[in-house]
Amino acid sequence: MEVIRLDRVSLYRRTQEEFSYDFKTSLISLLEGKYRHPNRKLVLSDINLTLRAGDRVGIVGANGSGKSTLLKVICGILKPTGGKVSVSGNLAPLIELGAGFDASMSVSDNVIMYGVMLGFARREMRRRLPSILDFAELEDYAFAPVKSLSSGMKARLGFAVATDVRPDILLLDEVLSVGDAQFRKKCRRRIEKFWAENVTIIVVSHDLKFIRQWCQRAVWLEHGKIAFTGSVDETVERYLAEVERV
Numbered sequence: 001m002e003v004i005r006l007d008r009v010s011l012y013r014r015t016q017e018e019f020s021y022d023f024k025t026s027l028i029s030l031l032e033g034k035y036r037h038p039n040r041k042l043v044l045s046d047i048n049l050t051l052r053a054g055d056r057v058g059i060v061g062a063n064g065s066g067k068s069t070l071l072k073v074i075c076g077i078l079k080p081t082g083g084k085v086s087v088s089g090n091l092a093p094l095i096e097l098g099a100g101f102d103a104s105m106s107v108s109d110n111v112i113m114y115g116v117m118l119g120f121a122r123r124e125m126r127r128r129l130p131s132i133l134d135f136a137e138l139e140d141y142a143f144a145p146v147k148s149l150s151s152g153m154k155a156r157l158g159f160a161v162a163t164d165v166r167p168d169i170l171l172l173d174e175v176l177s178v179g180d181a182q183f184r185k186k187c188r189r190r191i192e193k194f195w196a197e198n199v200t201i202i203v204v205s206h207d208l209k210f211i212r213q214w215c216q217r218a219v220w221l222e223h224g225k226i227a228f229t230g231s232v233d234e235t236v237e238r239y240l241a242e243v244e245r246v
């Protein structure tokens, strides 16, 4: 069964130049006859990708090649400029863990809000709250504001919420490096359990050993385009050969 499909997906993002353009500078440069549309960068270009239930796909590529952006497009954080993304099943995005929390709200309220954002009912989240706080080892912080947590603690909380139930699809963006050594071990165990349960998984990582060990297929991204996709070994070898070449 097909669970993820990307058809000719592309995405333009604003550059710093465009961010800094305001109405006044645009008007002045227009009057001076110097107006030029600020640059936009094509960060994903013509991506076609299909995953079937239980597939485990690794995404590799240099810094800035579009790996995280691709995951954000799949989970709906970013809307593609062109093409179509279809996803079926409940999806747990482990991306920029904790970035969506509201710093002034309590840990418990954030857990509930985060879960609701992931598509769970409020009542269901209240029921799951104790097991989430237990996994994150943050029971003592239930009523403290999120701003009183360290960044590692926030990441732990984000991981605990997103993985509290078995998702159909898991998106992992370098998240196995969250928290301290003991917590990383716990995260790995939870993820390995999903692996054994045939969850569909996409992993973005620079840890090629990890990708080789856990994925069957891989996608090598270069400047927002698929440079190669195939078996994990062939893709990683081609990517490494290119890295050696330049």
Ligand SMILES: Nc1ncnc2c1ncn2[C@@H]1O[C@H](COP(=O)(O)OP(=O)(O)OP(=O)(O)O)[C@@H](O)[C@H]1O
Pocket: 013, 014, 015, 041, 043, 061, 062, 063, 064, 065, 066, 067, 068, 069, 070
């Ligand atoms: N918030 C943003 N606004 C505008 N452009 C962005 C933003 N975030 C990333 N980009 C641009 O999108 C491109 C792809 O970035 P992305 O983070 O997807 O790369 P990546 O392959 O995950 O890199 P890394 O290995 O460093 O994590 C880069 O050119 C980057 O400058």
